[in-house]
Amino acid sequence: MHNTTDCCTISGPFHVLRGLQINMTDFSSLGLCEPLLQAVAEQGYKKASPIQAKAIPMVLTGRDVMASAQTGTGKTAGFTLPLLHRLSEMRTLKNHPVRALILVPTRELAVQVGESVIRYGSNLSLRSAVAYGGVDIEPQITTLQEGADVLTATPGRLLDLIRKQHLTLDHLKILVLDEADRMLDLGFKAELDQILEVLPVRRQNLLFSATFSKEIKALAHEFQRHPVKIEVETPNSAANTVKQSVYPVDQHDKPEILSYIIEGGKWEQVLVFVRTKKAAEKVADLLSDEGISATALHSDKSQHARSRTLVEFQAGAYRILVATDVASRGLDMDQLPLVVNYDLPKVPQDYVHRIGRTGRAGSPGRAISLMNPEEKKQLEAIRKLIKKPLKVEPVPYFEDGVNVTLNDAPTKKPGKPRSTSGQPGKKPAGNKKRPAFKSRSGNPGKKPAQSGRSGKGRR
């Protein structure tokens, strides 16, 4: 493979910048041009995050960079800002051929990163495009024909566009592999190899990954040249701002416990992760039956339906989104207070990505996992990965929206108490107690969460 050389040897095979304490760096000290600083200010960002403080100056030098950063740490701006800076300093080419390519593993992430490119580049005269599968290719072809300096794409659709001769990458100067670990997990290695084959040899290569596994290091070695290695957090550690709990629950009690937690804690918005598409639909239906507005997101839905569901959830049209791991990356909400793992993930890395949907950009977050006795092995694997004890706690009592067992109020205070009786402002009755742990089909005694139908219901 072209571009393969040994990495430089300042400390080991890579140039390691680990442990630098640059927590509160001004963007103005990083070397970015004025239009980008202005865009950052327009976003309301006060200071650069640690990954941004380290990655931005390095990317600006034109060197290859290999960075490990958890989702939610601001890594997108960490590569997008210096990438836009570098392009803005290069001579503009007629027809705006693609000069920067950002490869991402999922359609959701493509949309999210594409939007970041537009936001951060709003004061520059660069063009951008997004290409991903599952939707009509024609509008993407039209946008590319009009010219795009920056293209964000998933591997499959990108190859499609290249094969059908709607795209050449002859002028490419910068390649970014975002969430490279996920890319390999999803089996994109062959596609990546085919893409690398058609790129010009002289280019800057940036690799961002949540983990630096053996496979990721091998991939970096394959296409990067003397990469600077940047690490800002212990690989695989879950975001420090997220408070995590595991509740032991029988599988058949999970629906009831879930609605009890949502109503008892008066959580305004909750992202619930399940393992299967069928479970996503079923749990969303059960919650809707309880009067809690919920919708499902999984890969059986069309791309348009998935995008619409995400936008609607982000806009607050639904209180609960029940999703498979399709949403464990690429859902970016500033104020998502709670993530519930209805099922523990089979792949422990998915736990880190799932809970990374809350506690983003330094805001506090909460993650609750419902574990049945058969899921103990998965919990062990997660503990090993995140190197945290992750205590199993009893399901808490709630009093007026506050978890009195843990003295743990929701991170985002609701305005008015949500009514479960159909009357706004009326307190949900009977949610002081823990639920009776009986099967839904049996006699549960006192129901933990009331089942009035005041919510918006499923739409």
Ligand code: AMP
């Ligand atoms: P990312 O890790 O790139 O997905 O970013 C996570 C979230 O952090 C996004 O909502 C960004 O808009 C936000 N963000 C990125 N950089 C900053 C910053 N320096 N200050 C505050 N928020 C930021």
